[in-house]
Amino acid sequence: MTQIERDLRPDHSPCQSGDDRTNRNGCERKAKGRKVGKFSLKSDRTEFWSHVYQAATAGALGGMAQGILIWLFGQLGLFILVRLPLAPPLTLPWIYQRMVWGGIWGVFFLLPVVRHWPHWKRGWLIGLFPAAGSLFYFLPFQDGHGWLGFYLGGAMPFVVIFFGWVWGLMTGIFLARTGLYGEQRDLLLSQKEK
Numbered sequence: 001m002t003q004i005e006r007d008l009r010p011d012h013s014p015c016q017s018g019d020d021r022t023n024r025n026g027c028e029r030k031a032k033g034r035k036v037g038k039f040s041l042k043s044d045r046t047e048f049w050s051h052v053y054q055a056a057t058a059g060a061l062g063g064m065a066q067g068i069l070i071w072l073f074g075q076l077g078l079f080i081l082v083r084l085p086l087a088p089p090l091t092l093p094w095i096y097q098r099m100v101w102g103g104i105w106g107v108f109f110l111l112p113v114v115r116h117w118p119h120w121k122r123g124w125l126i127g128l129f130p131a132a133g134s135l136f137y138f139l140p141f142q143d144g145h146g147w148l149g150f151y152l153g154g155a156m157p158f159v160v161i162f163f164g165w166v167w168g169l170m171t172g173i174f175l176a177r178t179g180l181y182g183e184q185r186d187l188l189l190s191q192k193e194k
Contacts (some may be wrong), residue, residue, distance in 0.1 A: 051110055052107060052110065054175065054178055055106045055107050055108075055109045055110050055175065056103040056104070056106045056107055057103065057106070057174075057178075058106050058109070058171045058172075058174035058175045058178060059102040059103045059104070059105055059106015059107070059109070059167075059171050060099040060100070060102050060103035060106065061099075061102070061170070061171070061174045062102050062106065062167045062168070062169075062170035062171030062172075062174060063098035063099045063100070063101060063102020063103065063105075063167060064095055064098060064099050064102070065166070065167075065170040066098055066102065066163055066166050066167040066170065067094055067095045067097075067098035067099070068090070068095070069163070069166055070086075070088060070163060071088055071089070071090045071094070073086075074086050074087040074088055075087070079159070082153065082155040082158075082159065083153050083154075083155065084152055084153045084155055084156060084159060085152060085153070086152070086159075101130065102130075102167060102171065105126070105129055105130045105133075105167070106171050108126045108129055109122060109126055109171060109172070109175055111126075119169075119172030119173060119175060119176040120169055120172055120173075122168070122172050123165070123167075123168030123169040123170070123171060123172030123173070124165050124168055124169065125168070126168045126171070126172075127164040127165040127166070127167050127168025127169065127171075128161070128164055128165075128168075129164075130164050130167060130168075131160050131161045131163070131164030131165075132164075134149075134160050134164070135148045135149060135157055135160055135161075136148075139152075139156070139160070
């Protein structure tokens with residue numbers, strides 16, 4: 001009997017017995033695995049990648065907000081008050097760079113260590129990662145502004161940490177609004193458990 005003939009038989013089921021999740025044939029299959037942090041290895045890969053995309057998108061939006069705020073500070077002359085020669089132009093490459101790196105750093109919001117904290121607290125902690133990257137790698141080695149950016153001025157580390165926190169806070173707010181973290185996520189999880 002061919003596969004087509006078997007599929008056309010009314011008593012034939014392409015699914016195996018004991019399965020409980022849908023695969024591409026419409027069959028149900030069992031999920032196996034253990035729980036790792038927020039995600040379980042048995043959870044669907046699309047759910048995991050959906051969270052990654054949400055976190056990266058929120059990070060990119062946080063990077064855009066951070067870039068616009070840095071530009072605004074430069075236009076208002078607030079950097080001059082702390083003796084920093086910063087006045088970045090508001091151009092697409094300026095915003096694009098912050099959005100790309102913000103999206104990359106946004107994936108850190110998926111760390112299971114901080115998932116139960118309020119979004120502002122997560123943002124403050126995770127905002128230190130891109131600040132550390134800027135202070136210890138990008139400013140000294142990529143841009144040539146010296147260790148911690150001191151060639152630009154003594155206040156540079158504080159400004160970088162402040163804008164890292166701005167990015168983290170904005171990213172946390174965007175994540176809370178999309179439902180990955182916050183009341184919407186908790187509501188969805190409670191409905192799935194029922």
